[in-house]
Amino acid sequence: MGYHRRVERKYTLVDVRPNPQATDLAGLAGRLLSELRARRPLVQNITNYVSMDIAANALLAIGAAPAMVHAPEETPQFTPIAGALVVNIGTLSAATAKAMQIAVDVAHKVGTPWLLDPVAVGPMDFRNGVVLDLMKARPAILRGNASEIIAVARLAGLTQTKATPRGTDSTNTTSEAQLFCIELARHFGCTVVATGEVDVATDGQQVVRLANGSPLMTKVTALGCSLSSVMGGFLAIAPTPLEAAIAALAVYGVAGDMAAETARHPGSFRVAFIDTLDAITPADITGRLKVIA
Numbered sequence: 001m002g003y004h005r006r007v008e009r010k011y012t013l014v015d016v017r018p019n020p021q022a023t024d025l026a027g028l029a030g031r032l033l034s035e036l037r038a039r040r041p042l043v044q045n046i047t048n049y050v051s052m053d054i055a056a057n058a059l060l061a062i063g064a065a066p067a068m069v070h071a072p073e074e075t076p077q078f079t080p081i082a083g084a085l086v087v088n089i090g091t092l093s094a095a096t097a098k099a100m101q102i103a104v105d106v107a108h109k110v111g112t113p114w115l116l117d118p119v120a121v122g123p124m125d126f127r128n129g130v131v132l133d134l135m136k137a138r139p140a141i142l143r144g145n146a147s148e149i150i151a152v153a154r155l156a157g158l159t160q161t162k163a164t165p166r167g168t169d170s171t172n173t174t175s176e177a178q179l180f181c182i183e184l185a186r187h188f189g190c191t192v193v194a195t196g197e198v199d200v201a202t203d204g205q206q207v208v209r210l211a212n213g214s215p216l217m218t219k220v221t222a223l224g225c226s227l228s229s230v231m232g233g234f235l236a237i238a239p240t241p242l243e244a245a246i247a248a249l250a251v252y253g254v255a256g257d258m259a260a261e262t263a264r265h266p267g268s269f270r271v272a273f274i275d276t277l278d279a280i281t282p283a284d285i286t287g288r289l290k291v292i293a
């Protein structure tokens with residue numbers, strides 16, 4: 001398949017089912033939060049150097065057990081016992097790319113669900129090739145910002161639209177990315193999540209849009225990477241990847257709202273946000289979740 005092959009669009013937004021009710025989604029997220037805390041899933045992360053600390057702390061705060069196991073020599077024994085695997089290409093090298101491919105192949109073989117965070121995909125050919133190779137091992141969830149999701153859609157030949165990322169940051173909106181989320185989900189048979197001011201999650205049939213969170217979340221590095229790791233925690237315990245994605249987005253977004261009520265600048269927000277991941281309750285989600293129809 002050529003990178004830029006344009007596929008015929010056989011479906012439109014019209015055949016996507018209507019948005020479920022906010023109360024249903026908040027209830028789902030609250031139940032899965034309680035279940036995650038009860039089961040404390042083990043989450044393997046092969047992630048970038050920047051996110052290593054905050055992603056592990058976010059997983060601990062929400063109630064999961066993080067493990068940053070990268071070595072290809074260890075993966076064949078570790079990935080089968082992990083509840084989920086999170087692969088994040090933020091600080092990619094030839095060596096880490098190889099370690100990631102070995103891990104996702106093991107995950108695919110033994111049935112450990114895994115999530116891909118395609119950080120800064122688009123402008124660099126090496127990174128783009130790695131993302132396409134990783135996608136062949138069928139992630140359960142693809143989670144990126146709007147620019148990253150548009151870039152993966154272009155790589156897959158689903159569009160000629162060019163994303164306009166600025167390094168690891170998005171300059172696109174998730175409403176620009178929404179149709180590509182649906183097309184990618186159908187093309188790869190996975191759940192796709194695009195984050196931003198409004199978060200979009202879809203399995204190719206249902207589309208859910210959530211509008212919690214604070215602009216301060218873009219002022220703390222690797223909060224998106226940490227969201228991917230937290231989503232891995234939910235992926236380990238949720239009945240479906242879409243439910244895992246919705247629960248993670250709901251908990252994370254509401255925690256962002258709550259932390260922004262106590263902290264006004266990035267340094268203190270980072271601390272308040274981790275504290276809130278620990279303190280947040282299902283009732284907080286019910287009271288605050290913003291679902292866009």
Ligand SMILES: Nc1ncnc2c1ncn2[C@@H]1O[C@H](COP(=O)(O)OP(=O)(O)OP(=O)(O)O)[C@@H](O)[C@H]1O
Nearest residue numbers: 145168195196197213214215217221222223224225
């Ligand atoms: N403008 C905004 N307003 C409110 N919340 C936001 C905004 N932008 C991002 N978020 C939230 O921040 C979190 C991280 O999403 P973001 O899209 O910034 O990830 P990212 O670009 O992959 O981050 P990074 O690469 O720095 O880790 C998500 O929970 C998202 O909802």
Ligand SMILES: Cc1ncsc1CCO
Nearest residue numbers: 048050090091119168222
């Ligand atoms: C800043 C940065 N550079 C590579 S990964 C990363 C963390 C945010 O994605």
Ligand SMILES: [Mg+2]
Nearest residue numbers: 119145224225
């Ligand atoms: Mg990111």
